[in-house]
Amino acid sequence: MLAAVLHGPYDMRVEEVETPVPGKGEVLLRIKACAICGSDLHAYKGKHQKVTFPRILGHEFSGVIEALSPEIKDFKVGDRVVVDTNKTCGQCPQCKAGRPNLCKTTVNFGFKMDGAFAEFVRVPEGINIYKMPESISFEEAALAQPLGVALNAVRRRAVVTVGDTVAVLGAGPIGLSAAALAKACGAQVLVTDTEDFRLEIAKKMGADEVVNVLKDDVVGKSLEFTRQNGFDKVIEAVGGMQDTTIQQTTQIVKPGGLIVVVGNFSGNKATLRITEFKDREIEIRGSRGQHGTVPYCLKLIESGVIDVKPMITHTIALDGIVKGLERLEEQKGRTMKVIVKF
Numbered sequence: 001m002l003a004a005v006l007h008g009p010y011d012m013r014v015e016e017v018e019t020p021v022p023g024k025g026e027v028l029l030r031i032k033a034c035a036i037c038g039s040d041l042h043a044y045k046g047k048h049q050k051v052t053f054p055r056i057l058g059h060e061f062s063g064v065i066e067a068l069s070p071e072i073k074d075f076k077v078g079d080r081v082v083v084d085t086n087k088t089c090g091q092c093p094q095c096k097a098g099r100p101n102l103c104k105t106t107v108n109f110g111f112k113m114d115g116a117f118a119e120f121v122r123v124p125e126g127i128n129i130y131k132m133p134e135s136i137s138f139e140e141a142a143l144a145q146p147l148g149v150a151l152n153a154v155r156r157r158a159v160v161t162v163g164d165t166v167a168v169l170g171a172g173p174i175g176l177s178a179a180a181l182a183k184a185c186g187a188q189v190l191v192t193d194t195e196d197f198r199l200e201i202a203k204k205m206g207a208d209e210v211v212n213v214l215k216d217d218v219v220g221k222s223l224e225f226t227r228q229n230g231f232d233k234v235i236e237a238v239g240g241m242q243d244t245t246i247q248q249t250t251q252i253v254k255p256g257g258l259i260v261v262v263g264n265f266s267g268n269k270a271t272l273r274i275t276e277f278k279d280r281e282i283e284i285r286g287s288r289g290q291h292g293t294v295p296y297c298l299k300l301i302e303s304g305v306i307d308v309k310p311m312i313t314h315t316i317a318l319d320g321i322v323k324g325l326e327r328l329e330e331q332k333g334r335t336m337k338v339i340v341k342f
């Protein structure tokens with residue numbers, strides 16, 4: 001099969017590799033769409049802590065079942081499906097407590113096992129597989145994974161509900177998904193970013209107000225938006241410059257408010273004025289990946305409650321993947337989701 005193999009930092013080659021064979025309890029998936037994620041870009045640059053080489057990246061994908069082990073009765077060849085991106089142990093205290101996204105021995109597609117920038121992927125036993133609704137496209141279904149990450153942040157960690165005021169810092173795919181989900185939960189939503197292009201997408205996806213932090217006063221706009229009280233919930237989805245953005249969250253959250261950090265960049269640090277958390281009783285929570293949210297995301301896309309299409313700015317073929325990664329890096333102001341279509 002043809003696959004994009006990352007041999008080392010900045011060394012990705014589209015080449016012939018052996019097609020995987022599904023073993024007992026396993027499924028072979030013919031990939032139809034795989035979106036490039038910010039973390040794929042980190043991995044490409046050799047900055048992702050989990051990736052070992054050589055590795056086929058790609059964890060936001062959908063496809064068709066090509067072959068499967070005879071023990072699997074719930075699916076058949078030809079089914080259009082999405083799968084969970086992690087294999088967790090199922091045995092540790094976190095897995096048993098219903099929080100498998102915190103499992104210490106997680107193995108993820110595209111990081112510790114081969115992912116979906118390839119014609120086929122072998123899905124190991126123990127990974128959940130979900131049938132796609134008839135009406136949604138493979139590209140939309142591939143975005144159920146990042147939407148699931150945002151759903152974990154918005155519902156499980158921030159517990160956004162009707163009437164909340166919510167700020168989302170960062171209009172990347174996770175931030176945009178979080179804004180759309182918060183809106184769907186009945187919140188009033190403000191989104192910040194440094195690029196007008198990204199803020200325009202935020203408006204299309206339901207943001208009530210957008211602020212370009214390079215042009216506008218975030219604190220002033222936030223107080224105006226929340227009638228001088230500050231936000232009930234603030235979701236940090238930037239990741240790259242948290243020493244700045246986490247400070248910002250404390251300036252715009254209300255007394256007694258909640259900050260949820262979903263933005264991700266390995267090695268990041270933030271300096272916090274702890275007295276501010278104490279005196280104003282602010283809470284801060286992390287949000288890691290997702291578990292079990294994909295079926296809900298497929299339903300949200302199918303029903304039209306969430307439209308992920310405004311995020312899809314480019315579709316490319318597998319042999320254009322290096323250009324796709326470069327585009328994501330260099331043309332941030334004109335690129336959101338780049339999807340490899342097969």
Ligand SMILES: [Zn+2]
Binds near residue numbers: 037038060
């Ligand atoms: Zn991702």
Ligand SMILES: [Zn+2]
Binds near residue numbers: 088095100103104105
């Ligand atoms: Zn576990």
